Amino acid sequence: MAKTFRPWDVEQRWLLPPSVDELVPEGHLAHFVRDTMRDELDLSEVMAAYDEERGYPPFHPVMMTALLLYAYCQGLYSSRRIAKACVERVDFMAVTGRSQPDFRTVAKFRKRHLPALARLFEQVLRLCERAGMVQLGHVALDGTKIKANASKRKAMSYGRMKEIEPKLAAEVQSWFDRAEADDAADDEKHGIDRTGDELPTWVVDKEQRRQRIQAAMAQLEAEARSEPDDDPPPTDGGAPPPRSESNADKAPADKTQFNFTDPQSKIMKTADGFIQGYNCQAAVDSAAQIIVAHEVVAAQNDNDRLVPMLDKIRRNTRRNPIELSADHGYLSEANLAALRRRKIRGYIATGKELDLRAPSEKRAAARGPLTAQMRRRIKRGGFRSRYRLRKQTVEPVFGQVKAGRQFARFSMRGLRAAGGEWALLCTAHNLLKLARR
Secondary structure, eight states, X not given: OOOOOOOOOTTOOOSXXXXXXXXXOTTOHHHHHHHHHHHTSOOHHHHTTOOOOOSSOOOOHHHHHHHHHHHHHTTOOSHHHHHHHHHHOHHHHHHHTTOOOOHHHHHHHHHHHHHHHHTXXXXXXXXXXXTTOOOOSEEEEEEEEEEOSSOGGGEEEHHHHHHHHHHHHHHHHHHHHHHHHHHHHHHHHHOTTOOOOOOOHHHHHHHHHHHHHHHHHHHHHHHXXXXXXXXXXXXXXXXXXXXXXXXXXXXXXTTOEEESSOTTOEEEEXXXXXXXXXXXXXXXXXXXXXXXXXXXXXXXXXXXGHHHHHHHXXXXXXXXXXXXXXXXXXXXXXXXXXXXXXXXXXXXXOOSOOOTTSOHXXXXXXXXXXXXXXXXXXXXXXXXXXTHHHHHHTHHHHHIIIIISOOXXXXXXXXXXXXXXXXXXXXXXXXXXXXXX
């Protein structure tokens, strides 16, 4: 007895084109992101960039914005992979209305409008607040290191530059001398009007490399000269002390690194070794793991980021959190005093007592009155201390971004571009939380 199957005719043509709402099920994230961009957010800053009717009409900026944010929600960051998804994936077709921008269009749109796209974070945060997902009862602050769009093998220390540059200069000069001698011999042999006496390309390449090393050394030396003196500022409100004369001749340390691909990125230590990257900060509300403030810096240490992040929380939400937790990297008497001035109850890990071999200034900082008070507060709470909320609030967010959505490296270069891309990631994270509320 023959079995009947459903018809399968790949040559069948649809009599009517399908609606984009039929491409993916109702309630899908693609519909949510598209409708939120179209109906809820103010994209006038992006739209204002298009003010002249000329050439072929561009893709709609609202559609391109929705496409980028949906791609970041799906863990797609490469412009080529985003363009490929517009052709192959029906959920992306539901966002774009079956438009198919190529990868150059996607990359140029992201680069052109990155500052405006980064500012969408505040608007999405407002939507989360209206949905009751931001309470600011407890906010956890932390930083994570993310690789820059540059290899650490393209970095060179200042000491290595001082060693290599004279050798390259001598080698290039010897090639010029040899080339001139060869030219003179050829002129004597063939006549001065004969061609073929151009310098070889390998001379030009080496010379260009030497010039780049000289430029990098000059930049590192300028940064060293611009660093403030070690003398502390006056505490009586007077003018700062005059700049030290020796500061004009200050040279960078030999171990100071410069990366030729992304000079603003830094070599940073992580649990898995050293990377060329940036330090990405996030302050997360414990109610629904909504990111309420973010920042990207090119510095290993988190200590001086607490006050700027408090300012960003205040600016974004118009109020201070009731509590704030952070790990030992944010501990200092100055940071604890800042929390007290803002009437924020802090929970910052104090770490272990420093032994007698530690420098005296570090021992004094670890035994300051506010640090001692914080140590007693956390010890008194025990396993029920509010500090426990830190690990279950901010660290899962980094896990969702880096492991869940597989963001391992920035796509763009430079501190400002990395900051804009981190803002897009934080906006996409909040959109996902808002869609699943």
